[in-house]
Amino acid sequence: MSDTAVYGKVALIGLGLIASSMFWATRRAGLADHVAGYARSEETRETARRIGLCHEVCDSAEEVVADADLVVLAVPVGAMGAVAQAIGPHLKPGATVTDVGSVKRRVIDDVGPHLPEGVHFVPGHPLAGTEHSGPESGFATLFENRWCLLVPEAGTDPMAVARLRRYWEGMGALVEEMEPDHHDLVLAVTSHTPHLIAYTMVGVADDLRRVTDSEVIKYSAAGFRDFTRIAASDPTMWRDVFLTNKDATLEILGRFTEELFALQRAIRTGNGDALFDYFTRTRAIRRGII
Ligand code: NAD
Structure with a gap:
């Protein structure tokens, strides 16, 4: 060699x-x-x-x-x-x-x-x-x-x-x-569920195309552009990821929807403090990463 x-x-x-x-x-x-x-x-x-x-x-x-x-x-x-x-x-x-x-x-x-x-x-x-x-x-x-x-x-x-x-x-x-099960849970949080959310968001925008015409594409800001990039990932690979990491993904999706409902409620009831506190907490996480 x-x-x-x-x-x-x-x-x-x-x-x-x-x-x-x-x-x-x-x-x-x-x-x-x-x-x-x-x-x-x-x-x-x-x-x-x-x-x-x-x-x-x-x-x-x-x-x-x-x-x-x-x-x-x-x-x-x-x-x-x-x-x-x-x-x-x-x-x-x-x-x-x-x-x-x-x-x-x-x-x-x-x-x-x-x-x-x-x-x-x-x-x-x-x-x-x-x-x-x-x-x-x-x-x-x-x-x-x-x-x-x-x-x-x-x-x-x-x-x-x-x-x-x-x-x-x-x-x-x-x-x-x-350890393998820990790997699958960690990746469900950091990669698998975020991909599913990106796929969903781009799907929602596509459903709205008739209402918004092509404005979604024309005016797409950084956030949505990032979603479209992620949602362009290989369909076979990602189908297999969700079928084979079912339990961990469903666990994280369950927690995600609970949080989403809480934010939805805060928006509906005009609870600005709840929204502000939540966003402050998540901003600190981002600052800890970079
Ligand atoms: P890819 O779609 O670019 O390539 C997959 C290749 O496998 C293709 O060339 C396809 O022809 C070949 N293939 C499919 N079934 C086959 C079979 N039965 N026998 C022989 N060849 C076969 O995929 P990729 O992004 O390189 O992903 C490969 C693996 O890496 C997947 O398991 C994926 O989960 C993992 N992975 C992907 C990423 C990513 O972001 N793309 C990151 C880390 C790990």
Whole structure:
């Protein structure tokens, strides 16, 4: 292996935003000697070959994992189990399998049973993304100074975890470990429910289009523009996130609607103090973040 390489061969399955960014980041820092990629659609594989994404693009999942030291599952969460089933028998003993899925408990339950003894499974989730998807959307700096959460189960080989940590750090990420159910609850608050709210707000604006004509678009201010950007995210990915992180999302949505009703009541009853106090509290949270 070259001096900078953390792995000899890395296999990327699913060549979308995250996998393509991983390839460019890996290549830039020389973190692997060889990166092979596979995506289900012929069109994606052709695009990948055309733009030089991966050192090699394979035509099957079995082929891409052959001799790989690290296998990265970068497909929508709902597809992880089927991919794991397909590659399970072809994994090299001692290899590490990881994923980048936005939900962790479900991925662990779906993928784990398909991996043979002697293969290390270290689930992960980079907290980095954009509203773009597909093989042409990736870029080398996507993970720079962004968190990547690793959720190894107790008993996972610490060497395999440490090596994956080094790989993510090499791509510029800040790595922490977290327990899967806690991960899913935290992400329901910080990412999943906000996406649902953005989808809803843009849907409401679209419903009102007949009344407002195209003014919603023409005069869209920063707040609404941010909602439209978030609501442009990949529908397959986000469908799978809500279907697979159902309990945590419903818990947070329940709390959200309670708060929304309280604000609705304060507006209806003209309770300015309640509104002011609420906004003062949330402003302090923002100031604590930046
Ligand atoms: P994407 O839509 O850009 O790419 C997904 C890729 O997977 C596509 O190339 C598609 O062809 C391929 N694919 C789908 N089903 C497949 C299958 N069965 N076998 C092989 N390939 C298949 O998606 P993305 O944004 O790169 O997301 C990938 C994963 O990363 C998802 O699990 C998502 O939850 C997670 N993630 C996304 C973001 C984000 O903001 N986009 C952030 C962090 C994690």
